[in-house]
Amino acid sequence: MSVDAEAARLESGAEGPDEPGWEVDPDDDWALAVVTTVGRQLKLRREASGMRAADFAVAAGYGEDLVYKIESGKRIPRPEYLDRADEVLGAGGLLAAMKEDVKKVRYPKKVRDLAQMEARAVEIGVYVCHSISGLLQTAEHAKAAFESRQPSYSRQEVERMVAARVARQAIFEKEPAPALGFVLEEGPLRRPLGGRMVWRAQLEHLLAVSELRNVTLQVMPTHCEVHPGLDGKIELLKFEDGTAVGRAEGAFNGRPTSEPRQLRILELRYGTIRAQALPPRESLAFIEQLLGET
Known part of the structure; x- marks a missing residue:
């Protein structure tokens, strides 16, 4: 197994969908800016679709609390979360594409x-x-x-x-x-x-x-x-x-x-x-x- 595949396995398999994602280091200004921007885009897309956070959480299979934390920039979304959000909100790949931005700040x-x-x-x-x-x-x-x-x-x-x-x-x-x-x-x-x-x-x-x-x-x-x-x-x-x-x-x-x-x-x-x-x-x-x- 390649190191990339092993890293992906570790990232995707240890948490259930209702558990919090990775916390953002409050001293990491760049990570904070990236995660805040990603969260804002997720929220805007959800609101534009007319879906409440609670409804989105049910449709996507995640806890409502996690949805709020990600949209407010307090948690780093996992790649599979962005894939699911893209699918539920019909974003046509725009939300899934943000995985590349998140990938850059997923580590300390x-x-x-x-x-x-x-x-x-x-x-x-x-x-x-x-x-x-x-x-x-x-x-x-x-x-x-x-x-x-x-x-x-x-x-x-x-x-x-x-x-x-x-x-x-x-x-x-x-x-x-x-x-x-x-x-x-x-x-x-x-x-x-x-x-x-x-x-x-x-x-x-x-x-x-x-x-x-x-x-x-x-x-x-x-x-x-x-x-x-x-x-x-x-x-x-x-x-x-x-x-x-x-x-x-x-x-x-x-x-x-x-x-x-x-x-x-x-x-x-x-x-x-x-x-x-x-x-x-x-x-x-x-x-x-x-x-x-x-």
């Missing part, structure tokens, strides 16, 4: 920003300390990770974040393919997050991704006493025009940086981490060994 702003940078990058290097990189997670593994957070996320929040994480993995289908390098700690690879079947599927997915010619996967063994990544995650993204962006937990307030001196520091740390980790072939053999132990 910080995820959209990260996905946009990853989509432009020609080279990405990632070291993750306490988990498996989101770009490498299966949907089931990501779901288990989000559900483990405290305080707990709502079911709708978990669904939305999992779909966003899966959608980012479209980078593996990009042409021309960027160079992708990952260094993962041994500890998270041994943790059966989500249960044994989810754990096994995650290890199999890592082996499958590692077969891609543009992907380098390395494991940092726990017997390595010290290395420059103990403070947390490091990310380096390089672009076609020669610019770059980096971020590291525990450095520069954890904020993205494009300042040359700071980038050199991050590149030195990441390079040292890669040098201390197991080589790619030994890393894959290690993951295969773990898989055999499951």
